[in-house]
Amino acid sequence: MIHALQKNITVGQKLIPVVKHLNQDKINQFAVTSGATGAIHVDPEYCKNTPYKTTLVHGFLTMAYISEMMEINFGGDWAISGELDVKFIGVAKPGDSVITGGTIKEVLEDHGIVCDVEVANQNASKIVAGIASLRLRGGLYNVN
């Protein structure tokens, strides 16, 4: 795995983002593998009579992109010490492009890192927002 940020950690530093382009096929695929096959996700006809008029992407799918971002930036340390607390504050729809965002908020004395994280759509509207934290096994280098 890539450990993109472990050599230089700076408060305010931006994490390498993840970009995804969403469509109904991807939503359906996630629905089947995750067990969340509710009509609001997979039935466009049903959704024509809902406030959004379209299917909605699973919150867990958009959250998965934050996990991927943390894996890219911090490698295996995320898998053994990561903590995530996010709120789903908007919706993603088929046809949307989403991008994750992450900013290092705190660097702790015990090699802990705290990040503000989010997922936003192509209009910069936030869909997911919260906090991700982890502890780096190898310690920190060149902390600023």
Add this chain to the structure above:
Amino acid sequence: MYEKLWIITKQGIENHANAVENLETVFFDEQTAKDAGYSNVIAPTSFFAQNNMYPNPWGHPVSTGTIHIRQMMKFFKPITVGDYIYAKTEGSYQNDSKGRNIQILETTLINQKNEVVCKGKMFCIVPHRVNLGGESL
């Protein structure tokens, strides 16, 4: 409380990794995973974040109108192909400041070595509360 045993397969991990488009080689290739220090192919951490891991402890389908509003996750160990994962989920309710029903599902995942691999807490707005028999309260 609801309990379930998961047997982690290579196909299951691949299906999830493909669905979330997280195509890192350690999620697909055994040799790459071993070179990285793992015993076998591992699952992305997002593998823990799926409805399958939050079985409804009341034993009924998710109600129409359920809205997932918040998720907390804590990771302790990667899941590997061949793991047996015991999942236990406890459910409870709260009211938010607007008086809405908030259903809380807390899942703990434990592997065959009795190690906790992940804990998660899922918060959903639900149209109504139910009891353990699945009947509306």
